[in-house]
Amino acid sequence: MSEPALLEVRALDVHFSVRGPGLLPSRLTLRAVDQVSFDVRAGEVLGVVGESGCGKSTLSRALLKLIPATGGSVRLRGVELTTLPKAAMRPLRRSMQMIFQDPLASLDPRMTVGEIIAEPMKALLPAMGRVEREQRVLRTMQQVGLLPAQINRYPHEFSGGQAQRIGIARALVVEPQLVICDEPVSALDVSIKSQIINLLLDLRAEHGLTYIFVAHDLATVRHIADRVMVLYLGRVMEITDRDALYARPLHPYTRLLLSAVPIPDPALARRRRVAPAREELPSPLALPSGCAFRTRCPLADARCVAERPVLREIDGRYVACHHAEAAAA
Amino acid sequence: MAASLLEIRNLAVRFTTGDGPVYAVNDLDLEVRRGEVLGMVGESGSGKSQTWLAIMGLLAKNGRAEGSVRLGGEEILNLPQRALTRLRGERMAMIFQDPMTAMNPFLTVGRQMTEVLEWHRGMSRREARARCIGALESVHITDAARRLSMYPHEFSGGMRQRVMIATALLTEPQLLICDEPTTALDVTVQAQILALLDELRQRFGTAIVLVTHDLGVIAQLADRVIVMYAGRQVEQAEVHTLYGAYRHPYTEGLLRSVPRLDQPRSARLATIPGRPPDLARRPAGCPFEPRCAYASEICRRQMPPLVSLGDAHLRACHYDGALGPQERGA
Numbered sequence: 214m215s216e217p218a219l220l221e222v223r224a225l226d227v228h229f230s231v232r233g234p235g236l237l238p239s240r241l242t243l244r245a246v247d248q249v250s251f252d253v254r255a256g257e258v259l260g261v262v263g264e265s266g267c268g269k270s271t272l273s274r275a276l277l278k279l280i281p282a283t284g285g286s287v288r289l290r291g292v293e294l295t296t297l298p299k300a301a302m303r304p305l306r307r308s309m310q311m312i313f314q315d316p317l318a319s320l321d322p323r324m325t326v327g328e329i330i331a332e333p334m335k336a337l338l339p340a341m342g343r344v345e346r347e348q349r350v351l352r353t354m355q356q357v358g359l360l361p362a363q364i365n366r367y368p369h370e371f372s373g374g375q376a377q378r379i380g381i382a383r384a385l386v387v388e389p390q391l392v393i394c395d396e397p398v399s400a401l402d403v404s405i406k407s408q409i410i411n412l413l414l415d416l417r418a419e420h421g422l423t424y425i426f427v428a429h430d431l432a433t434v435r436h437i438a439d440r441v442m443v444l445y446l447g448r449v450m451e452i453t454d455r456d457a458l459y460a461r462p463l464h465p466y467t468r469l470l471l472s473a474v475p476i477p478d479p480a481l482a483r484r485r486r487v488a489p490a491r492e493e494l495p496s497p498l499a500l501p502s503g504c505a506f507r508t509r510c511p512l513a514d515a516r517c518v519a520e521r522p523v524l525r526e527i528d529g530r531y532v533a534c535h536h537a538e539a540a541a542a
Numbered sequence: 543m544a545a546s547l548l549e550i551r552n553l554a555v556r557f558t559t560g561d562g563p564v565y566a567v568n569d570l571d572l573e574v575r576r577g578e579v580l581g582m583v584g585e586s587g588s589g590k591s592q593t594w595l596a597i598m599g600l601l602a603k604n605g606r607a608e609g610s611v612r613l614g615g616e617e618i619l620n621l622p623q624r625a626l627t628r629l630r631g632e633r634m635a636m637i638f639q640d641p642m643t644a645m646n647p648f649l650t651v652g653r654q655m656t657e658v659l660e661w662h663r664g665m666s667r668r669e670a671r672a673r674c675i676g677a678l679e680s681v682h683i684t685d686a687a688r689r690l691s692m693y694p695h696e697f698s699g700g701m702r703q704r705v706m707i708a709t710a711l712l713t714e715p716q717l718l719i720c721d722e723p724t725t726a727l728d729v730t731v732q733a734q735i736l737a738l739l740d741e742l743r744q745r746f747g748t749a750i751v752l753v754t755h756d757l758g759v760i761a762q763l764a765d766r767v768i769v770m771y772a773g774r775q776v777e778q779a780e781v782h783t784l785y786g787a788y789r790h791p792y793t794e795g796l797l798r799s800v801p802r803l804d805q806p807r808s809a810r811l812a813t814i815p816g817r818p819p820d821l822a823r824r825p826a827g828c829p830f831e832p833r834c835a836y837a838s839e840i841c842r843r844q845m846p847p848l849v850s851l852g853d854a855h856l857r858a859c860h861y862d863g864a865l866g867p868q869e870r871g872a
Binding site: 264265372373374375402403404405406407408410411414429430431432433435436456459469470471472473474475476477478479480481482483493494 | 585586698699700701728729730731732733736755756757758759760761762764781782785795796797799800801802803804807810811812813814815817818833
């Protein structure tokens with residue numbers, strides 16, 4: 214990698230201390246994000262996938278310091294964020310914005326669309342005058358496909374897809390470099406979902422944006438991402454270029470996930486072997502020794518019980534599995 | 543052709559709201575055959591859930607259903623509460639997206655399950671318990687006897703949905719209505735629940751109605767499919783016909799806008815332009831017309847009737863030409 218990454222994450226931990234069971238409970242540690250390392254290159258879309266409880270939402274929030282990291286490092290263009298005081302973080306917040314899953318829940322119902330979109334500018338660009346602010350609101354509304362006439366409307370007057378356009382406008386109005394999209398289309402109907410995905414791709418091309426796109430839907434991620442990171446129980450299982458990952462997943466967990474995605478073709482869907490009814494997800498409070506995935510893995514052996522696999526490079530791809538060579542061969 | 547179990551004629555569901563009436567389901571005619579899996583697909587507001595809530599007598603207070611619904615020849619729409627309770631326990635059952643909302647968090651799973659058999663079958667607690675253990679085992683829950691004394695929150699989402707299915711099947715209903723049964727679950731768990739439903743259908747001959755927005759889920763399990771839009775049935779066909787030779791522009795739009803792993807990645811996703819319909823309005827013409835690439839003058843003026851194309855393929859559309867991107871021009 215010649216150019217330094219826009220975002221460098223190294224050995225990031227987000228651990229929570231929770232109350233254990235029983236009358237005299239001990240404190241247990243929930244490792245929501247555990248030793249996670251990755252880079253985000255300027256201009257790329259990094260997809261982050263995994264099942265519920267894999268830590269993908271906690272990770273997004275920790276990157277923005279909405280949740281404190283308990284260890285490791287996050288650098289934005291070389292500036293360490295985890296130890297940065299609040300005041301020094303403020304100017305950097307302009308560079309990193311977030312789009313949330315439930316557009317209606319994330320918008321203040323008492324504010325008009327114009328106020329909602331202007332709010333981040335008031336906080337992050339306090340020197341900007343009212344006229345310029347309003348112009349920028351209108352310009353951004355136009356970019357995301359909202360009509361200027363809608364500026365004085367309230368969120369409840371909008372459908373889910375329109376509300377998500379407001380959420381996107383609010384994130385983009387301060388001209389960020391990195392946008393973290395946390396399940397931005399999961400709550401939307403099929404016909405609206407594709408409109409929003411196309412909009413995100415257009416905006417990226419127009420403004421040279423970088424996205425971290427967090428989702429549980431692997432088919433959607435394949436559409437939008439350049440590279441994909443697969444998380445399981447807070448740990449990175451695999452990080453690989455999109456086409457390589459979908460064509461030939463190296464980690465058994467990635468293969469399990471891909472094999473379970475429903476295919477909207479009855480002939481193919483019925484020919485396919487259904488994912489075996491293996492163990493369910495272990496408790497995040499009592500992770501298995503060694504590899505976190507071994508209790509559901511068809512390849513697990515003694516080494517997987519004894520030794521936690523590190524993320525290592527194989528053919529230009531990064532995989533945390535003792536048996537990855539077998540899959541690569 | 544298999545005998546019909548449930549016949550719906552002219553079903554309409556309307557809600558009275560502060561802003562006037564909302565027409566959730568209109569002129570719905572369909573049947574469910576014994577032992578089949580009928581898929582019903584549509585987006586939010588399509589009426590797919592309200593149809594079945596109306597049939598189960600579970601509409602919200604401001605909702606009203608009209609028309610006729612016959613189960614095994616007997617009229618069941620708008621039955622008095624007592625008769626409905628019997629019917630729901632014994633001949634048809636419904637499971638929902640979030641099993642947690644359908645369970646009582648303060649009662650053990652065992653208590654909630656045995657109650658069904660004590661009430662509907664007059665069994666003793668001991669007898670009922672033995673049956674419930676068997677039911678949990680049939681949905682592949684291990685250690686069933688111990689699980690009966692656990693509370694719903696102690697189960698994972700996938701396990702809770704298994705418990706709901708086991709509970710629904712305790713009285714051996716002829717019809718199991720599943721409303722988005724896997725939408726809240728992870729894909730790996732979803733695959734297991736779909737496999738389970740398929741297995742139970744084959745074992746017990748239960749007819750299943752599968753209501754979902756997910757065309758992938760329908761493709762996996764359904765024998766026949768009904769596509770709903772704005773409270774109306776727009777297309778109905780055998781599953782392979784629907785996916786391979788659909789004849790409604792909305793069905794086409796839905797199928798083309800889903801990102802899928804079985805096809806090469808395209809640079810842009812196809813979309814259905816515009817917005818979902820406003821159910822408070824009742825357009826004179828086709829409700830899909832404002833978003834339809836094939837619409838013409840007649841579509842604005844006149845509601846297309848549901849007509850047969852032969853081979854049990856029905857659709858409601860005025861457009862007679864071919865569908866598909868190649869005919870649509872650049």
